[in-house]
Amino acid sequence: MSVKVVLRKKPKADGSMPLCIRITRDRKSSYVYLGHHVLEKDWDAKGQRVLKSHPNSTRLNNLLIKKLSEATDKSIELETVKEDVSSRAVKQKIKPKGGATFAPQAAIYLENLRTTGRYNQYVADKPRVERFKAFVDGDTAFSDITPALLAKFRVYLKATFEVKERTIINHLVVIRSVYSQAMKAELVDRKHYPFGKDKTKIKYPESVKIGLSQDEVTALEQVELVEPFYHHARNLWLISFYFAGMRVSDLLRLKWSDIRDGRLHYQMGKNDKVGSLKVPEKALRLLGEYDRDHELIFPDLRETDMSDKYASQRRISFTTGRVDKVLRKYIKQRAGISGALTMHMARHTFAQLAGDKVSIQMLQKLYRHSNVTTTIGYQSHFMHKDADAALDAVLGT
Numbered sequence: 594m595s596v597k598v599v600l601r602k603k604p605k606a607d608g609s610m611p612l613c614i615r616i617t618r619d620r621k622s623s624y625v626y627l628g629h630h631v632l633e634k635d636w637d638a639k640g641q642r643v644l645k646s647h648p649n650s651t652r653l654n655n656l657l658i659k660k661l662s663e664a665t666d667k668s669i670e671l672e673t674v675k676e677d678v679s680s681r682a683v684k685q686k687i688k689p690k691g692g693a694t695f696a697p698q699a700a701i702y703l704e705n706l707r708t709t710g711r712y713n714q715y716v717a718d719k720p721r722v723e724r725f726k727a728f729v730d731g732d733t734a735f736s737d738i739t740p741a742l743l744a745k746f747r748v749y750l751k752a753t754f755e756v757k758e759r760t761i762i763n764h765l766v767v768i769r770s771v772y773s774q775a776m777k778a779e780l781v782d783r784k785h786y787p788f789g790k791d792k793t794k795i796k797y798p799e800s801v802k803i804g805l806s807q808d809e810v811t812a813l814e815q816v817e818l819v820e821p822f823y824h825h826a827r828n829l830w831l832i833s834f835y836f837a838g839m840r841v842s843d844l845l846r847l848k849w850s851d852i853r854d855g856r857l858h859y860q861m862g863k864n865d866k867v868g869s870l871k872v873p874e875k876a877l878r879l880l881g882e883y884d885r886d887h888e889l890i891f892p893d894l895r896e897t898d899m900s901d902k903y904a905s906q907r908r909i910s911f912t913t914g915r916v917d918k919v920l921r922k923y924i925k926q927r928a929g930i931s932g933a934l935t936m937h938m939a940r941h942t943f944a945q946l947a948g949d950k951v952s953i954q955m956l957q958k959l960y961r962h963s964n965v966t967t968t969i970g971y972q973s974h975f976m977h978k979d980a981d982a983a984l985d986a987v988l989g990t
Contacts, residue, residue, distance in 0.1 A: 594618045596615070596665050597615050598613070598614060598615075598642075598660070600612060600613075600638065610631065610636075611626050613626050613627060614660060614661065614664045625664070629653060629656070632647075642657065643657070693734075693775070694732050695725070695729070695734075695738065695768075695771060695775075696732035696733075698735075698780070699722045699726070699767075701774070702718075702770060702774055703719055710903040711906065712902075712903050712906035712907045712910060715903075716910070717763070718767045724764065725746065725768060735772060735780065735781035738768065738772065739787050740792045740793045743765065746764070747761055759800065762798075765788075772788070802944070803941065804944060805932065805942040807946060810942060810946075812929055813830065813831065813924070813928045814831060818924065823919055825891075826920055828879045829841070829891070829916055831876075833936060833940070835873045836857065837870065838939050838944065839939075839940075841912075841913050841916070842906075843859060844891070845889075845891055845912060846889070846894065846909075847859060847889070847891065849888060856871055857872050893908070894909070894912070913936055917935045917936055920934045920936070921933070921935060
């Protein structure tokens with residue numbers, strides 16, 4: 594492999610040509626542009642230097658020496674690790690796509706979320722990136738993102754935005770994701786990684802999960818709602834509950850073709866788990882209220898291009914927000930429900946009413962969890978029989 598400074602024959606209007614690092618391997622060359630142009634008469638191709646006839650020759654030659662040395666070091670480093678290394682790989686090492694600091698890599702991370710249609714994560718992570726950039730005055734090298742810096746960022750978030758621990762952890766998760774992306778692209782040495790044992794630990798705090806009581810579910814089923822959208826919002830909540838707390842993103846995407854022979858067959862969007870559930874009679878009655886002139890059961894996404902993942906996720910997010918607002922501000926009071934009422938509460942409610950009555954293995958199947966430990970952790974919030982019995986044994990009641 595050869596690494597040289599060259600004047601590439603691509604002249605600008607004034608006749609000057611770009612200075613480049615040329616990396617050649619197996620007769621294939623890649624070029625790293627250095628951001629400076631000189632006239633051919635001011636260039637010594639053999640000596641790889643700018644002639645004194647150029648007014649900034651000394652400064653440019655110092656830059657060329659530095660860049661050539663860096664490029665040579667990078668090529669040797671790569672060849673030491675890998676015998677078969679291309680000129681393109683060396684170019685990426687010298688001048689990575691997007692840049693080798695946090696800000697440009699975070700921009701790539703966010704753009705990847707957009708292009709893969711992950712709307713919810715994109716809108717959540719974008720302000721988290723902006724907050725960290727503001728904290729580090731716009732940008733920082735990955736090697737400067739240390740446990741000490743992250744500890745200061747924790748304090749900054751608490752003091753400036755008065756956020757809770759879960760929100761702080763969400764910010765750290767984004768930083769970790771961008772850092773991991775940079776390591777994968779070989780832009781930063783793994784020895785600088787600031788997360789893990791004896792460094793910055795990421796652990797979500799326990800959160801309180803409480804569902805509706807059976808009486809509250811009955812009240813929700815029976816409350817009269819004459820407003821069409823209020824009635825529809827209540828239907829969505831109940832159908833989610835009847836299907837073991839189906840996530841609203843999956844619920845809104847349901848098609849009539851998913852129901853066959855009295856069973857619902859669908860693929861969960863979060864982890865692509867496929868399964869089948871019996872359609873309860875209560876769910877059938879509510880589903881019967883919707884027309885069959887469209888492949889989608891519910892009307893909320895019928896005007897959305899479902900092949901556009903980003904657009905469909907955005908529409909689901911808007912619809913969920915609208916439904917949650919109606920549940921929280923209007924339906925809750927009319928049904929006499931004391932606690933919170935959102936679409937996600939349908940999942941907590943099913944878990945709470947299942948309690949100790951259903952085996953963990955069956956709940957894993959109903960919830961479509963990939964790992965049973967996820968089910969155990971989630972369901973533990975709603976299993977109180979042993980703790981209640983222990984309390985009664987001690988107190989003698």
